[in-house]
Structure formats: structure tokens, C-alpha cells
Amino acid sequence: MLHRFLTTRARTLALVAPLSDEDCQVQSMPDASPAKWHLAHTTWFFETFVLEAHERGFRPFEPAFRVLFNSYYNTVGDKHPRPQRGLVTRPGLATVRAYRAQVDERMARLLDGPRTPALDHMVELGLQHEQQHQELLLTDLLHLLSCNPLGPVYDADAPLPAGSGGAEGWATFDGGIVEIGHGGPGFCFDNEQPRHRTLLEPHALARRLVDEGDWRAFIDDGGYRDPRWWLSAGWDWVQQQHIEAPLHWRQDGDGAWQVFTLRGLRPLQAASPVLHISCYEADAYARWRAATDATCAGARLPTEAEWESAAARSGSGLAQCTGAAWQWTASPYVAYPGFKPWAGAAGEYNGKFMINQQVLRGGSLATPASHTRPSYRNFFPADARWQFTGLRLARDLG
Amino acid sequence: MLHRFLTTRARTLALVAPLSDEDCQVQSMPDASPAKWHLAHTTWFFETFVLEAHERGFRPFEPAFRVLFNSYYNTVGDKHPRPQRGLVTRPGLATVRAYRAQVDERMARLLDGPRTPALDHMVELGLQHEQQHQELLLTDLLHLLSCNPLGPVYDADAPLPAGSGGAEGWATFDGGIVEIGHGGPGFCFDNEQPRHRTLLEPHALARRLVDEGDWRAFIDDGGYRDPRWWLSAGWDWVQQQHIEAPLHWRQDGDGAWQVFTLRGLRPLQAASPVLHISCYEADAYARWRAATDATCAGARLPTEAEWESAAARSGSGLAQCTGAAWQWTASPYVAYPGFKPWAGAAGEYNGKFMINQQVLRGGSLATPASHTRPSYRNFFPADARWQFTGLRLARDLG
């Protein structure tokens, strides 16, 4: 546990190694947070939820941080307004690094001592939380750099999305009662439980994700200008926001598409999975494909139960379940039957967000490999695009 | 069919009998429509979807109405922007009445002639559509009158919500596989199909709706000021909109609650079902009740499957299934497995709204009695309050 703790914490610092103090300071939109804030908040999490409860003679690094770096835990008390995270230039990055170092040292001492299940659970939760913020740190940073007209590169060796390995066509699945939700011994979030039965009808899932080449065909066919493909709310969104392509796609003077990535701007790559699409776009693409491609009749988004049940079995023949994109599903984010939030402040982790969000499954190029599992439920509003979000098609079988 | 047509159409006119030309003209917010528009649009529906397809020598009453009174059918062509419906003072109400009369006459001639299933289906759909707008006409009118500081009365004999008949406590239900969705011979909307199996766990449903007395206790206990009870999006909504009570509740100088209704302003009535609450408020109330009332441990909103399956059986002991309020459920509005929208323009009726809305079940004081059934799925965004919306509690059984 100590080793995992130190490794995970070091991984976060490695992510900001290519960044300047200024890069770490700025918040480019209300949904995103500064890298410095991610560094501080993940530390706050250990200090507030682990050390405060378990450290003998607890004394906070800085009492004001309790409010300053609280994200959304009303149980803990006040919090600094989210849209103003980027205005806090002091403490500076150096102080936040010192905060991390001190808390890591105190955590190391604590983990070296006697352990209890309650302690272990909260440390585990803190590490899972840290890993979530590792991904958010990259999505938020990509958004920030995309606002810079000079097109800066985060890291020329930043990870690429997993490829399809040549997978094509559909994997088919019988209907019947299946069990979904986390049932095994390892860690899971409260929203993955209880494991429960659900009914599936016969269906098929695409073996690979929709790629940039597929998406260009959608654009070229006028997909963004035809209300037939769009949910009503999606069509309003397209028109009000003047949406014409995935986020981070740009057309150069000759009309060729360029895609802004953590490695900077690059030409469209047909075989690379499309990223940075909203659920509205994913849904519209499926409808368009269903109507225009005979091999895809009835194409739609998969439900989360279809996705989990396929991804949980070996030999399903699905490529890119993880390592490429969070995959929009047709499932709104709701409580599983019998869901109970964790007790205490941790109960605010997941449950209170269960409205007006869609479930995404899988894991992206930015998701730590140890931070995903078939039962993992990610969730974002239907118009969110700054995450590494993509699409796998599904369809009913007669 | 002709009789039902004429009766239904006459019922709409009866609803506007107490109204002046001015009352019928105004749109009090973008979500609402003027009564005059409801009168014209329901007529447009018959002219566009029935007469244009089936009337020999079809000639529109006025070609410009095709765009002017289209609500949201992109397949039909352009439409007048929704928020500007109230700006169209011409045609006036007299012309819209003439439009109704002429279309009714043409419809009567048509229905007097040879009939086909396609014709019958569209007439039926038109009548169902007319009934939906009968309810909307009242909700929109109530909102309009509520904006008038003089507190005008629509009708001193306007319908009251169905009472509980003394029902109290919980009706309990076993788990198991049940079928929901419309399966019988009568009319249903496409979104009620296909009938399909779903799994329920053992649960209980409150025999009556939450009433105004219950709700006052929630207010008095600070329910609107305590984030513990609220979904995160609900809490944001409460704070940004300064929500302190259901819509149409007003506190007089002595702090006593008054409720504005179609009969004007009246004092709070403890036994009357609470109306005009958002899904956020319904959800918060359930959490508060679960935490503060030992007889309601685990209280939550029912799922739509729980609701339908109980309401569909006789002797369930549930009061106020219809005639009082549309009841918020825990179910986001999604397609049933294997859902297929109707062909043609009617396919825009329901399917394209299947995101970011919650299902409501039942039927309100304003719902025509013939326009409800256990499988009926109403839907509104989680913050909508101008409808006659209420709440029945549910909970898991061990």
C-alpha cells in the first residue's frame, strides 16, 4: 500500500513535469481546473479524509487550505467557488509542491504504522481519486493549450489512443438475464454497486470504435446540418454553439482537418478513434449511420449493461475497450437498484450527481491502466466534449 | 369517431370560454404557449397531418399557417420560433376560431366518408394530441395569470385535485419479472412500446401523494436550505433561482402560505396534494423524509416500472393514481428496448426528446379522464414546475 501510494503520487507529479508554473495556474473554463489545483486538491483529500481522522496530533499544513481546496464536499464545510479556482495565484506552485511533500511524508509515516480497514479504505479511495484527477489534469490541460493560438505541445511523447488492431464488424450477444455491477473483492466506487440482475435482449456491438475517417464522412455528408439525426436538445445545442466538428478539430485554409492533441496539432488520421465528441454527436452519428449504411441498420449507442456484460467476458472480440476513449452509452446515470451511498462525506462522491448525466464506459488514453474495470461508471453531461470521449456502435438483433 | 372528434374539439373551446382575447394572446415564458396558439396548433395538426394527406382537393385555410403554427416538426419544414409565439397578434382569436370551424367542418366531411387504418390512426393521434394541449393550455394559463399582481381567477369552478380518500401508509409489492409498456388493443404513443419484460426488486409505494401539509413540514425544517437533501444540480438550481417553496406558493405578510390556483389564491390546504414541484424538489423531499421519519427509511422516488406495474393491477390500494398530479419518477426518459419511432413526421413526436428529461406517471386534475392509462409516459426536465407535478414516495423492501 505504501509503495502504491508513493508510486501513484509520483505519477501525478510526473504529469506536470513538462509544465511551467503558468501552465499550472490557469483555468480555461468553469468545468476545468488548474493543474495546480489538481495537485493541491488530491493532497487535501488525503489530509482531510485520512490524516485528520487517523494521524495522531494532526495539524494541518495550512488551515486555510481546508476551504480553499475543497471541491464539492458540503459535509466538510465551505468551499472556494469552482469558477474562481484559477484566480488563486497564492499559494504558488512551489508551496503546493511543499504541501504535497509534507502530506506524503505524513502519509508514509502513517502507512508505516498499524492499519485498520477504515484507514485502508480511505487510502484506497484517495488513490483512486488521485488517478481520476490524473486524467482530469490532462483533459483540462489540453483544453487550456487549445486556447493558445500558438498551438503549444504538452509532450511530444504523450500517449496515443489504442488502435483497433484491425478489428471490424460486429460481435453478437444473446439476450437473457445477466449480472452487472461490481461483485469481486477489489476496490470499486459505491455507484458500481450492488451487483444485480438485469435483462438483455439479443444485440451486437461494434468490434472497434468509430474513427476519424468515419467521422469525416459524417461531416462531409452534412451530418451537422441535418436535424433528422439529432435529438431535439442536441439540435438546439448544435445551432446555438455553432458546432461543426468534434472539439479540437480545426479546418486549415485548404479545408483539410487538423486535430489538436497533447502532442500538438496533427492532420486527421482516419484510423484513429474519434475523440472529444458530445453524447449528442455520438447519438446523431449512430442515427445517421443507421439510415445511410445498410450494414448498420438500427445502429444506436450501447446500454451500459450491454457494454459491461460484453467487456466482462473474455473472447468477446471487442477492441479498444480501454486505452482509447470513454465511450458514451445510451444509459442515463442513475442509481442501481438498492444503491446506498457511502457513509459520511464520501457519500457525496457519486450519488448526488445522478441526474442529467450520461454513463460512459471504458477508459481513455489518459486513464491510468490500473484505474479501469468493466464495472466502472464514468459520467458527464450530454454536451461535454473536453474529455477523451468516443463512440462504439451497437444494434438490436432480430 | 366523428362524435369523439367533435366532442374533443368542443372541449378545447370550452376551456377558453372564460378567457378574453387578451388572455388568449400572451405567452408568459418561453416554455409556455398562448391559448390562441394552442387553439391554432391543434387545428394545424389535423389540417397538416390528416387533411393534407386524405382530403380530396385539399386547399389550406391559409398557406402561411403551415409555418406559423408548426411546433417542432422539422420534417414539415420551417417553424416560427417558439419564444415568439406570443408576438403574433394577427391572425386574431376570431380568425383562429374561424380556422378551427372550417377545419372541423372539413374533418367532419372526411370522417363521414370512407375510412382507412392510416386515416383512423392519424385522427386518433390528432385527438390524443388535442387532449395533451388541453392540459397544456391550462398549465400555461395558470402561469400567465400567476404573473398578474391582481391574482385573477380563471374559473371559480375549475377542477380540484383528486383527494386521497383517507389512504395512508404503504402498499407492498414482491420483486420479479414483470411486463410493462402498452400491450393492449387501444391507442398508445410510440414511446409506450414495445411491451417488454423488466426486473423489479421487492418494494413499497405510498398509498397517497405527498400533500401540502407534508410539504410545509419540509419547508419549516429548513429543507430548502440544507444541501444534504439535494442532488448537486438541484442545489445549484435552488441557490441560483432562490427557490424557497413550490411554484405558486406565496407567503403573506404574516408568514402564512397561500397557493395560487385556477380558482385564484387560497390558503394552504394540508390535505391537498402538493403541486408545481420540480423533480429536484421531489427528490430532496424523499431524502429528507428518509432521514427524518423512521417510518420512511429508504424513501425515494419510484421507478416508472414500479409505478406502472402497481397502477396496472387492480386492488393495489393506491389512491390518486390519476386526477391529482403527474408524479415524478426516478426514471430518466429513455427508449424502451427495441423502441421504434413512428414513421414520417409523427416520428418526431416523442423520440427526439429522450435525453435530460424525467418520466412522470399518472395524470393530473387537468388531464382529460380518457387521456391516461397505466403505460402513459409523460416527461419534463428536472427543473420544470409549471405543470401539475407532484410526488408519491417509494422504498425498497429488505
Next chain:
Amino acid sequence: MLHRFLTTRARTLALVAPLSDEDCQVQSMPDASPAKWHLAHTTWFFETFVLEAHERGFRPFEPAFRVLFNSYYNTVGDKHPRPQRGLVTRPGLATVRAYRAQVDERMARLLDGPRTPALDHMVELGLQHEQQHQELLLTDLLHLLSCNPLGPVYDADAPLPAGSGGAEGWATFDGGIVEIGHGGPGFCFDNEQPRHRTLLEPHALARRLVDEGDWRAFIDDGGYRDPRWWLSAGWDWVQQQHIEAPLHWRQDGDGAWQVFTLRGLRPLQAASPVLHISCYEADAYARWRAATDATCAGARLPTEAEWESAAARSGSGLAQCTGAAWQWTASPYVAYPGFKPWAGAAGEYNGKFMINQQVLRGGSLATPASHTRPSYRNFFPADARWQFTGLRLARDLG
């Protein structure tokens, strides 16, 4: 005075003769008011400021109207929010007509009795006020009808703007100390006083107003797309509001300009004065003209002192001083040196609006002929376009 009172009041009713109850009900934007409100508010003015002070045994027609039809007099007490004037469907037009009739009768009785200077002053003010609202009634109505896609006609014989009578070129004026402001015996508003000295430099004023033909040349030369001509705030406004032509100008399918007027839609008329331009557009036009037309070097808006001093002298050779358009000036609306607002509630009439507005001089096709004089100061924000606003050029002389 009684005769004038009755004539003026009757004139207001004549303006709404072509209108339906619905036309009189609707408020098409927050800056505009419903015709019914104008009818009621002008009556409220006499009831509140004249009858309440001078009528023996004063009893209001309806006490609630004191708040309902107050426009902006904080001294009088509360007022109904301006953007919600159009939501008040009750009292209806018939009741407002009865209100007018009753107040007119009471006023007639009052004016038939003993008179005092204080009474006369307030009656005079009420009549001037009534005339202002006669013009506003038409501008607000034109805006409302312009929102109707059917292009309705208010009155086929509605007044046309005064023509130029063939006037062309510049009238020149020497510099020196002049007096401006109202100095004579007749009525004036407080903001026209005190009459005072001011210094003018030698200058010229265009003999006629800029006309639709002139304006088309500005459009054709790309005037709305070139930031060189625009004040910084004006350029922001053009871009954010997507302004491409005066308000009420529309381009048909062939690119020909049509202008919506009180007589309905008509083709552009080159010799008709351009109307419905903002101060930003007027200023941009002058800069463009100065830069592109050698005969107009140094073209700019006139100051209000230049305008008044020219309009006040006979034989100046200026056409269209009244009867065509309110003419934007270069003068922000500020207090004259030594300005004293009227005592009491009437002091809120003008003084509190003396910031962020520009003075307009003259009088439009909709201004009652007896309601204008050289010293009259009209004022609107620089982006206002729904009034009958136009432009006369000026320039410095060596």
C-alpha cells in the same frame, strides 16, 4: 385648456382605432410597452398627479392601478416591473377604456372649475406626457408588428416622413456666443432650461437628412463590415448583434431591400429619409462619408447647440427639421449649467436619465406637430433603433 385636453386624449384613442385587443396587449421587447399600457399609464398620470392633488373627494378608479400603471416614479411608490407589462391581461382593454373615460370626465369637471397655476402646470405636463406616449405607442406598435412574419399593416394611410423638398448641400453658420435652451413663455420640460450661453465655432449643417439611397451606398460599400468607421463600442455592437442594415430593413430573395413601415412592407425609396438607425450607425455613416466623399470632408454629427441655434432662426434653409426623424446629435444628454429638476415626483421626469444617452433633436413623422420646438431635447441610448431616428450631417468650417 379643456378643449386641448379632450382633443389630445381623443387623439390617443384614434391611434389605437385600427388595433385589436390583442394588438394592444403585447409587449414585444423590454424597451417597448403595450398599447394598452400606454392608454392606462397616461390616464394614471392625470389621476395620480392631477386628480389626486386637486379633485375634491378623490377616489381612485381602482386603487391597484396606482402600482400597476406607474412607470418609473419612485416617489409615488412601488411599480410593476417594466419587462412584465405585457403579461397583465386583466384589466382588459375595455376596462382601460372605461378608466380613461371616467378620468376624462373627472378631469373635465375639474377643468370646468377654478384654476390655479399649479393645476394648470400639471395638466399641461400631462398633455405633453400624453403626446410623448402617442409617439411611443406607434414606435412600440411598429416593433410589435415587425415581429409578425405575415407583415401586417397598421394603417394604409399612416403618416409618411416629411420630404426634403429638393434641399441639397450645406447651410453655413458663423461661430460665436449663442443662447440655447427654452426662454419664451410657452411650456418646456425642465431639461430645456435654463436658457444659457454657449460658444459655437463656424460650421455647416446639411440641408436635408440622409436618405435611404445614401444609406444603401454605405451598405454597398461595406460600411457595416469595416471597423474604421465605427466607435469601438459601436463595432462591438455590430458584431455581437450581427447588424447589417437599419432596423426594419429586409433583403428579399433577390437582394433587393424592403422596408417595414406602419403601412406594411415597401421597397426602399431612395429619397425617403433613413429611419431606425442607432447613434452608432449615424456616427459611422458620417465618418465613412467624410472619408469617401470630397464634398463632405470632416462630416460629423451636429452638436445639439448647433442644431438648436440653426433650427431656431428663420431662413436657415434647413429642410426636415421636424416631421421626418429624430436626429442624432454628437451631444451626450447632460444637465444644462444650473439645471434644476422640477420639485416633487415630476423631478423624476428627465433628470435621472442624464447618463449614457445621446440627445436627439427635431421630431419625427409620429411626433404630434404641437409637441416639438427648437429647444426640445429627446434622448435615447446609443444603440436604440426602434424609434424613428435619423441623421443630419454637420461639419466644421475652416
Next chain:
Amino acid sequence: MLHRFLTTRARTLALVAPLSDEDCQVQSMPDASPAKWHLAHTTWFFETFVLEAHERGFRPFEPAFRVLFNSYYNTVGDKHPRPQRGLVTRPGLATVRAYRAQVDERMARLLDGPRTPALDHMVELGLQHEQQHQELLLTDLLHLLSCNPLGPVYDADAPLPAGSGGAEGWATFDGGIVEIGHGGPGFCFDNEQPRHRTLLEPHALARRLVDEGDWRAFIDDGGYRDPRWWLSAGWDWVQQQHIEAPLHWRQDGDGAWQVFTLRGLRPLQAASPVLHISCYEADAYARWRAATDATCAGARLPTEAEWESAAARSGSGLAQCTGAAWQWTASPYVAYPGFKPWAGAAGEYNGKFMINQQVLRGGSLATPASHTRPSYRNFFPADARWQFTGLRLARDLG
């Protein structure tokens, strides 16, 4: 000139000496700019307007900076959107410092060579421009630090506003024709010219600025809650923005006022001039004072001509003309009679802002001593508060 150039440029760097890279990066609101941007833009000014025209073999430090650090000069070409200045984390502060150093070196070489009036004029303009940004840098920084809940100190020795030296009461001035505007040999902005005659009436000016003690009395008397004192637009602003005190004033738990300054938070100091008030507040204060203090009957804001003419004469007895606050005047910002903007891009410096702004006169604690003169015209919108803005009363004399 070279000495002044180097001194002025060094002064800017000295201002950021107490700041971290992060402090220099952030933009706390659209009206403010990051310190890094100020450093870069002032350098861009010299590179674009001086070096590009006068340096042999001109090669820009970085071509992309031409767009990136352009503020509002449409003549120069595109510009980065103002509200997004804070999102540009690269180039970092180190690069911007290198940019400054290189441009300073090139400028030094240029100034060491042959000089022309055109060159001298643009260098002078660049230095005046640099001084303006020195003040803006501090106002923007104060705003940024005020957003930090930890209340950070910029500099414990930051300048304090000039005191009144015990001056009290009124200085009186005769009326008559005076000349205002810059007439002497030194530098001035185009908007200070031409020097011209204007008429003044007899009036008095307060010898000192309104101070924090005076302002507390206004608050204590309910000044922010009484519409009688406020311009209509000011009253709307107070209510919509919930204004209750000057910007940067905070009430502690005991109700005592604290003021946030460049030296951090300090208690209210009765004798210190009030700062960070809008023109609306200044105007309301004057009306309140006029109505409640017999010694101040007729109190109002001074006109800019009154201010300049008094400040330009020696022995007027006015304290705090500079070194304390920019003083709101009653004068909207308009062109002087015969005003001609500078030719070329510099013509965009002042003229295009001449609408919807008020003139301020004087100079604040943050204004470089060499950057003020009696004819200097500063201007901001009436609701601006983040500048060091204060108030000197005036009144008419019989």
C-alpha cells in the same frame, strides 16, 4: 530620451518585482489584463510602432506576437480576444522578459542614432503608453489579489494616496470664458486638443476629496438603499449587482469596515480619500450630500472644464489634485470642438472610445508623477470601479 526610455521601462519591471510568474499570468475579469500581458503589450507597442517603421533590417522578435499582443488597433490587423489574454500561458514570463530585453536593446541602438520628429513622437507616445500601463498593471493586480480569499499583500510599502493636508471647505471661482485643452510645448494626447474657449459660470470646488469617513456616513444613512439619490441607470446597477459599498470594502463579523489595498487588508481610515467608486456612486453621494448637508447645497460633480481651469492655476487652494484618485467629473467623454485624431494607427488611441464614458481628471496614487497634467483626460464607463477612482465635490455659486 534614451535615459527616459530606459528609466521608464525599468520602472515597469520594478512594479512586477514582488510578483510570481503565476501572479503575472492571471486575468481576473475581462476588463483587466494579466501583468505579463502588460509587459508584453508595451513592448509590442515599441516594436510595432517604432522599430517596424524606423529600424533598419527590422525583424520581429517573434512574428506571432504581432497578433498576440495587439490590444485594439484594427489598423495593425487581427488581435487576440481580450477576455482570453489570461489563457496564454506560453510564451511564459521568462520569454516575455527576454522580449522586453531584446526590444529595449534595439530601441537603445535606434535612439543612439539619428533622430527625426516622427521617431521622437512615437517614442514619446510609447513612453506615455508605458506609463498608462504601469497604472493599469497595479489596478488589475489589485483586482486579482482581491479575488484571493487569503488576502495577499502586493507590497507592504506600496504607495498611499496623497492626504488632504488639512484642507477643508470650498474654493470659489468666477465665471467667464476660459481656455482649456493642452496648449503648451510638451506632450499631450490628441484628445486634449485643440485648446479652445469655453464658458464657465461662477462655481466652487471642494478643497479636498471625499474621504472614507464621509463615505461611511453615506452608507450609514442608507445611501445605497434610497433611489432618490441615484441616476436611473445607477439605481438599476446597485440593485442588480447588489452594491452596498465601494469595491474592495468588506464588512467583518462585527460590522466594521475593512478596505483591501495593495498593502493588504486594513481598517477603514476616515481621512483617507475614498477610492474604487463608480461614477454612479459619486453622483449619488453628491445628491445625498446636497440634500442632507446645508453647507453643501447644490453639491454636484465638477465639469472637466471647471476642474482643469482650477487645477491649471496656481494658488487655487485645491489639495489632492494628483497623487490620490482619478476624480469623476460630470462631463461625458466627447471630442473637443475641432478635434482631429492622430493619423494612422495611433488615431485609434483615444477617439474611438468617445461614447458612453465619463471623464476623470487628476491622477491617482498609482499614476507616475510625470504622467499627469491639468489637461489630461482619463475616461471610464460610469460603472467602472477597479481603478483608483474618487470624488471632489463642486457646486454652483449664485
